[in-house]
Amino acid sequence: MAAADAATADDAKDIGPPARLPEESARPENGGPENGGPENGRGESGGGFLAWMLAPERRGPLLVAPAVGILFVMNIFPLLWSFGLSFFNFRANRQDVPDFVGLRFYERVLTDDKVWERFQTTALIVGSSVILQLIVGFCLALLFAKIFPLRRILLMLVLTPMMLSFVSVGVFFKLYYEPTFGLVSWVLNSFTDESFVLLATPAGAIAGIVVADAWMWSPFVMLLVLAGLVSVPRYLYEAAEIDRASAWRRFWTITFPYIKSLLLLAVLFRTIETFKLFDIVYIITEGGPGDATETIAVYLYRMAFQFFRTSQSSALAYIVLFVVIVLTNLYLYAVNRRAQEMQ
Amino acid sequence: MRTTTRGRTAGISALGLLAGLTAIPASAADITITMAAPDWPPTRFMKEHFDATYQSPDGHKTTLDMDFIPWPSFYERVAASLTSGEQKYQMIVTDSQWLGSFVEGGYYKDLTDLIKEDPELTAIMEDLHPVLVSAYSTYPHKTREYVEEHGFPAPDTSYYGFPQFPDTYVTFYREDLFCNEAEATRFQESFDKKLPCSYEDWQDVDWETWQQIGEHFRRAKGEPLGDGTADDEFYGIAYQAGKGYDFSTMAINAFIWQKGGSIWDETKEPEGQAEGVVNSETNVEALEQYLSMLPLMPPVAQTGQMDIFVVQDLFMQGKVAAMIDWVGLGEPVLDPATSTVADKSAFAVAPGTRKDDGSIDRTGNIGGQPFVLTTWNSDEVVKEALNVVKWWLDPATQKEFVANGGQSGLKSVMADPEYNDLRPWNRAHVEMLPWQRDVWHIPEFFELLTQQQEEFDKAITGQIGAQEALDEVAEFQQELLEDAGRIE
Numbered sequence: 039m040a041a042a043d044a045a046t047a048d049d050a051k052d053i054g055p056p057a058r059l060p061e062e063s064a065r066p067e068n069g070g071p072e073n074g075g076p077e078n079g080r081g082e083s084g085g086g087f088l089a090w091m092l093a094p095e096r097r098g099p100l101l102v103a104p105a106v107g108i109l110f111v112m113n114i115f116p117l118l119w120s121f122g123l124s125f126f127n128f129r130a131n132r133q134d135v136p137d138f139v140g141l142r143f144y145e146r147v148l149t150d151d152k153v154w155e156r157f158q159t160t161a162l163i164v165g166s167s168v169i170l171q172l173i174v175g176f177c178l179a180l181l182f183a184k185i186f187p188l189r190r191i192l193l194m195l196v197l198t199p200m201m202l203s204f205v206s207v208g209v210f211f212k213l214y215y216e217p218t219f220g221l222v223s224w225v226l227n228s229f230t231d232e233s234f235v236l237l238a239t240p241a242g243a244i245a246g247i248v249v250a251d252a253w254m255w256s257p258f259v260m261l262l263v264l265a266g267l268v269s270v271p272r273y274l275y276e277a278a279e280i281d282r283a284s285a286w287r288r289f290w291t292i293t294f295p296y297i298k299s300l301l302l303l304a305v306l307f308r309t310i311e312t313f314k315l316f317d318i319v320y321i322i323t324e325g326g327p328g329d330a331t332e333t334i335a336v337y338l339y340r341m342a343f344q345f346f347r348t349s350q351s352s353a354l355a356y357i358v359l360f361v362v363i364v365l366t367n368l369y370l371y372a373v374n375r376r377a378q379e380m381q
Numbered sequence: 382m383r384t385t386t387r388g389r390t391a392g393i394s395a396l397g398l399l400a401g402l403t404a405i406p407a408s409a410a411d412i413t414i415t416m417a418a419p420d421w422p423p424t425r426f427m428k429e430h431f432d433a434t435y436q437s438p439d440g441h442k443t444t445l446d447m448d449f450i451p452w453p454s455f456y457e458r459v460a461a462s463l464t465s466g467e468q469k470y471q472m473i474v475t476d477s478q479w480l481g482s483f484v485e486g487g488y489y490k491d492l493t494d495l496i497k498e499d500p501e502l503t504a505i506m507e508d509l510h511p512v513l514v515s516a517y518s519t520y521p522h523k524t525r526e527y528v529e530e531h532g533f534p535a536p537d538t539s540y541y542g543f544p545q546f547p548d549t550y551v552t553f554y555r556e557d558l559f560c561n562e563a564e565a566t567r568f569q570e571s572f573d574k575k576l577p578c579s580y581e582d583w584q585d586v587d588w589e590t591w592q593q594i595g596e597h598f599r600r601a602k603g604e605p606l607g608d609g610t611a612d613d614e615f616y617g618i619a620y621q622a623g624k625g626y627d628f629s630t631m632a633i634n635a636f637i638w639q640k641g642g643s644i645w646d647e648t649k650e651p652e653g654q655a656e657g658v659v660n661s662e663t664n665v666e667a668l669e670q671y672l673s674m675l676p677l678m679p680p681v682a683q684t685g686q687m688d689i690f691v692v693q694d695l696f697m698q699g700k701v702a703a704m705i706d707w708v709g710l711g712e713p714v715l716d717p718a719t720s721t722v723a724d725k726s727a728f729a730v731a732p733g734t735r736k737d738d739g740s741i742d743r744t745g746n747i748g749g750q751p752f753v754l755t756t757w758n759s760d761e762v763v764k765e766a767l768n769v770v771k772w773w774l775d776p777a778t779q780k781e782f783v784a785n786g787g788q789s790g791l792k793s794v795m796a797d798p799e800y801n802d803l804r805p806w807n808r809a810h811v812e813m814l815p816w817q818r819d820v821w822h823i824p825e826f827f828e829l830l831t832q833q834q835e836e837f838d839k840a841i842t843g844q845i846g847a848q849e850a851l852d853e854v855a856e857f858q859q860e861l862l863e864d865a866g867r868i869e
Contacts (some may be wrong), residue, residue: 131486133826208664218614218700231601233614237684238842263723324687326624328839343457343826346464346482 124352131346143353153330153354163179163247163319164312171308172251172301174263175259180259183267199259200294208321210280211250215322240330243323247331255311259304266297299322299376306369310362390580400568406407416472416752417459420449422712426476427786431637435772443766456626456827466625468757472766473748474545475705478627480520482824483753484541490754493540495767502767505589505791506533506776507586509544513790516819517542517751522647525818542751543770544790546709549817549837550631550745551809552583553696553705553714556727558598561607575585580808583729587741588636591703591732592616595677598702619678620696623688626828631704631746633837636667638744638818639734642765645829645858647821649869655858660851672840685838695714697722705731708806712786715805729811730804749788769841782808790814796852823866832857 091100116269126134147153182193199207215236217223223234235243270293278288316335319325325332338358342351404413407852418424437443449469452456456479458583463744475483483489492757496502506514508680514533515525518843531856558564560578572593586594597615600606606615621628634644642663651856658664675682679695689706697703697713697720697803717723733743752773754766772778776797788810789795802807821829833854840850862868 131460131482133485197759218695219698223680233680234684235680238680240844243684293521323686324624326835326838327842328685328844330844331833337616340831344831346460346824346827366440 049051061256081155099165108306118350121356123349124149124356126349127189128349129346130348136349139349142358143350146350147354147357152329152337153334156332159244159311159329159331160315160333160335163244163315163331164309165249166311167251167255167315168305170248171259172305174252174256175304178256178260179263179267182264186356197257200257202252202254204317207250207254208318211318212255212322217245232372237323238327242326243327243331247315247322250322251312251315254318255308259308262300262304263297264331266300267293270296299372300371303369303376306365306372310365310369313362313365314358389661396770409442410761411444412437412441412762413444413446414766414769415446415448415469415760416461416474416570417455417470418447418449418545419452419455419750420473421452421709422780422785422850423709423787424449424793426546426782426787427502430781431769431772431779434778435769437765438768439765441771444763445769463755464798466754471758471762472752472754472769474752475542476750477516477542477819478822478826478830480541480753481522481792481822481826484520484539485510485824486756489541490756490758491536491539491541493538495763496540499767501771503533505771506540507542508791509774510547510790510791510792510795510814512747512814512817513544513547514540515750517544517547517749517790517816520820520822521650522819524648527648542687542868544776545752545773546749547788547790548707548749548816549710549788549810549813550707550727550731551806551813552586552588552703552704552705552731554583554713554727554729554835555722555725558607558702559727562598563605563623564607570599574739580628580727580729584730584812585741586732586761586790587735588674588732589735591618592674594703595674595766599677601736608825612681613700616679616695616700617685617702618680618704619701620673620674621687622675622678622682623691624685625688627834628688629685629837630833630843631748631831633668633671634818634820635743636734636747637664638668639666639742640670642667644820645862647823648797649765649865650867654868655862656855658855659858660769660855662847664851665847668837668851671863672847675841683842685841696726708788709749711804711806712840722769726805728809730809733816743813743816745813745816747819751776789823820850823865823867825861825867828861829858845849 090096109141125135125138126140126142126308127134127142178196181197182189213219213222215223217233217235222236226232226234229349236246274289274292278292283291314335315333319331319333319336320339323331325336333356335358338354339353341347341354345351402620418427428445431445435443435445443698446783452701456476459470459473459479460482463486473489475489480489492502496506499723506518511525511529513522516723519528519535519538520541521539523535523538530539532539534540556578559576560588563581565576565578572590572591574590575582576594577586577598578667579592595616595618598606598615600611600615602611602613602617604611621632623629637644640663642661642682643658645659646653671724672834679700681687681695682690689710692701692704692762693710695701696706704834711728713719715723720726732745733741733744735741735794752770754763774791776791776794779787780799780803781793783789783794783800788803788807789800794800795811795814801811820826823829836845836850839845842846845853859868
């Protein structure tokens with residue numbers, strides 16, 4: 039294939055018309071079984087079935103076929119299957135024959151107070167975490183937009199958290215908050231005799247999760263904002279300086295317009311991701327104290343894999359998917375808007 | 382399931398020659414028994430001992446392929462395997478509470494007839510402690526009293542499991558502190574009673590004394606402790622108070638039962654109610670008593686994250702004078718590589734509720750796990766799996782297991798005069814075992830447990846009181862069990 043590609047490139051350079059593989063060049067224009075011609079693949083010179091398979095019009099579909107196959111088996115088929123299940127009364131741990139129940143589980147999920155409480159908890163965590171990530175990420179971006187010694191090394195260190203696994207971050211923060219051995223309590227004990235028990239109250243537990251999530255993902259916001267900051271032409275700042283524009287005015291009229299689309303992207307991307315937050319919550323608090331930090335993803339997991347309400351959890355999963363699709367469309371809208379602005 | 386029979390055809394003539402001369406069975410086969418097992422010492426020992434000693438009485442070449450699964454994901458992994466239909470396991474170490482879910486799902490094999498037909502298995506069932514037969518084997522659940530009254534086989538009873546590791550919780554305590562003269566004197570002055578030191582002293586410890594121990598040993602950093610000073614904040618007592626899995630239910634059930642209260646009783650289906658029983662005055666008092674001691678424990682108790690492993694860690698790190706935990710977590714406490722109190726630890730029965738006649742009720746929730754067979758095995762594999770059961774519950778294997786940190790459920794083994802000396806907690810385990818009862822076994826078990834754990838967690842973290850928590854639990858259970866047709 040490498041040789042064929044090289045030939046294709048050379049042909050394109052030297053001749054101009056669309057390049058062809060040697061096998062294809064040898065084939066009559068009206069030939070081949072797909073055109074109803076007299077010859078079949080076996081009759082082609084030097085090719086046979088392989089050449090027929092590698093014909094340009096088939097090469098593309100052939101190359102993407104494995105990916106499509108895997109996508110179908112691992113993603114689309116389970117999606118369709120679970121969609122079907124959501125209309126039946128099925129529990130994975132029972133042998134009962136499932137009955138068709140129509141939209142009963144969608145109705146049950148949408149009228150379940152617990153589901154709405156979990157959505158509210160999720161919204162609270164998402165809102166707090168994304169705001170904190172924006173603030174920290176933005177400040178870090180402003181810092182790293184300037185040139186200073188060891189900048190590259192520090193930048194690399196700051197980016198480390200988002201490369202860690204969720205489980206590592208969860209375990210790390212759980213130990214960090216532990217009131218007897220934990221680092222936070224240990225440091226605070228230097229100033230006070232009281233143990234610092236962050237996770238004992240709903241507000242404290244939510245704060246603990248928000249801090250852990252923001253610690254992990256603020257660098258991502260920083261990267262996006264930093265990309266916007268470095269794209270601002272220097273001459274605009276020079277002109278503003280000549281006009282004696284204040285720092286705030288320089289930021290509002292020059293910097294902000296360049297980064298606002300990227301900020302919006304960061305907000306939407308992080309909102310979608312945080313909306314699905316599971317690992318960190320499950321490891322740090324398991325949804326506690328009580329159910330104060332049980333996000334919709336944790337509740338969905340319990341419903342599906344602990345309670346074995348398979349159909350009901352499928353219905354809830356589709357409602358969550360719908361929310362994520364709406365958010366994703368907002369994200370795509372923001373991306374398109376950014377692309378238009380850049381043109 | 383992986384079994385291959387070899388040499389059946391070619392071996393016919395050879396076997397004909399050997400018949401009557403040797404005991405080699407007619408069809409020796411390679412049999413692999415894949416067993417789902419939690420990854421901890423009792424199952425690790427089973428695998429090692431099997432590899433070292435097991436010989437199939439049927440002449441098979443049998444491999445025990447243990448799939449060791451970490452505890453936190455054990456239920457999910459087993460449940461995912463069973464419900465996916467992959468039929469990976471021939472045997473499973475299972476929590477007794479899962480019996481209903483996986484029996485109803487058609488995954489756990491009913492062994493009643495096989496046990497009845499086999500004198501060796503029948504003898505094992507008759508020798509097992511009735512508490513264990515009731516909790517580990519019967520579904521629908523039969524009480525210990527029913528099992529004891531009817532013997533084996535009890536009428537209308539199906540049997541599924543055998544004890545892999547029967548566990549009870551006991552008191553772990555620091556001998557250097559509890560047997561310290563200065564501490565004993567201070568305790569006597571404060572509470573006008575003896576600080577428990579010996580096993581016999583601990584037999585007289587009720588919850589009131591346990592609470593006083595908590596108050597007595599609460600020390601700030603730098604305060605005198607034993608013959609030295611506390612190098613950090615120090616606490617007297619700890620027991621489980623965690624939101625995860627069953628890490629508060631197991632302790633709270635003990636308080637409820639000891640006071641004469643009850644959880645929803647599955648053996649009284651469909652007349653047995655949840656409302657009025659689960660939130661009875663007695664149960665509220667019991668929960669209040671459980672909650673009242675949490676402020677004396679390490680501050681992690683206030684977060685609802687003090688599970689059995691955290692309690693064990695706190696004790697091993699020398700932060701707590703006494704804890705109540707499972708015997709199964711005892712070995713690391715005695716290992717100097719993992720424990721700072723390895724040479725200072727002693728064991729005794731768990732505290733209980735003192736009755737009017739002065740005796741102490743120690744009713745508790747059974748721990749440990751049975752092991753079961755799955756439904757998709759060939760007759761040959763079933764027969765060999767039952768051979769493995771016989772091997773595991775053979776007195777010699779059981780004694781070896783106990784000497785290596787396990788426990789036996791066989792009355793004959795526990796009655797052995799050497800038994801109590803095999804490991805330091807054995808005497809306490811033998812004394813605690815008859816007090817054990819079990820939580821529900823029905824398929825709705827996890828929903829009942831999760832909701833209850835959430836409400837208990839709210840009470841533990843001070844968001845609601847005992848009455849409100851139990852009212853919520855009772856209302857949820859009533860509704861769920863009515864929907865499931867278990868309450869009329």
